[in-house]
Amino acid sequence: MSQLTFEQRDIRWNGVRSACAAIDDALARLPETTGVEQELRARWAELIEALALEPARVLRVCPTCKRVGMIEATRCGHCWAKLVVPESVASPA
Ligand SMILES: [Zn+2]
Known part of the structure; x- marks a missing residue:
């Protein structure tokens, strides 16, 4: 499989x-x-x-490789580009 x-x-x-x-x-x-x-x-x-x-899960598109990953990720799981975690996710109200 x-x-x-x-x-x-x-x-x-x-x-x-x-x-x-x-x-x-x-x-x-x-x-x-x-x-x-x-x-x-x-x-x-x-x-x-x-x-x-x-x-x-809440996902987002990597700005570098355009593939989908988890919004909490600090690095893209596909291209390893450094990602900024949105403030609303990093410290929810
Ligand atoms: Zn990427």
């Missing part, structure tokens, strides 16, 4: 977050009539806990 790039992994996890949010929304609208719905909700809650999804 080929290795995924940083950007590909992030896109994939954003897809998982989006799918989970859509299922949450659908479950919230599901009428409780047979009891199966309660079991489905309970199993879904177990799955979400097991996945332990973190919030989506």
